[in-house]
Amino acid sequence: MSADTLPITSARFAEALKDLSLSSLHLKVLEIRNNVAHLDYSNEQLRPFAEGLAAPLGSPATTPQPDPDCVEAIRENEAVIARMQERILLVRTEVENRGVSWTEFQSKDEADAAAEAAAAAATTNGPHSSWMDGTFQTGVISDGQLQMDPSPGPWPAAGGSLSDEELRRRMEEQLRGLGGDNEDEEEGGLHL
Numbered sequence: 001m002s003a004d005t006l007p008i009t010s011a012r013f014a015e016a017l018k019d020l021s022l023s024s025l026h027l028k029v030l031e032i033r034n035n036v037a038h039l040d041y042s043n044e045q046l047r048p049f050a051e052g053l054a055a056p057l058g059s060p061a062t063t064p065q066p067d068p069d070c071v072e073a074i075r076e077n078e079a080v081i082a083r084m085q086e087r088i089l090l091v092r093t094e095v096e097n098r099g100v101s102w103t104e105f106q107s108k109d110e111a112d113a114a115a116e117a118a119a120a121a122a123t124t125n126g127p128h129s130s131w132m133d134g135t136f137q138t139g140v141i142s143d144g145q146l147q148m149d150p151s152p153g154p155w156p157a158a159g160g161s162l163s164d165e166e167l168r169r170r171m172e173e174q175l176r177g178l179g180g181d182n183e184d185e186e187e188g189g190l191h192l
Helices: 010-017 022-050 068-097 108-125 164-179
Strands: 139-142 145-148
Touching: 010 068, 022 068
Parallel strands: none
Antiparallel strands: 139 145
């Protein structure tokens, strides 16, 4: 970074986010993540030289020495990465303040970490029976189509507590009572 330029402050960045549309916020998150990925890659390339594991080309030394310039570059990159992670949190705050879910903005790594945390919590305490019996259901609306998530647990094999014989007997009683009690009425039959 140049000595005469300073990065935008967090407060100014957060204020600037208020004027952006959701699509612009999404692009800003992608841009920041791309910058972080480039800085991470740069740090990985510099690390062997900073640790003295590799010698720079044209170096007269037979045993590699840590390169102070690489050490400083890694330190600066890590400071920029921390600042960019803070900006992603500011974008997240802005998105959630607008009442929009952050899940659409999550990176694959964040989504995987959230899924692992949810799976660990579910196995720790076990799922509530309401999630297992279909009382609660989740899904996603995508392109105007509702796609329900599969039920996390097996559905019970038996439908109810009546035996086949008891169910047959009750159905016969209901059917017997349908047609003959009030012959004056024309509306006999089975009503659903």
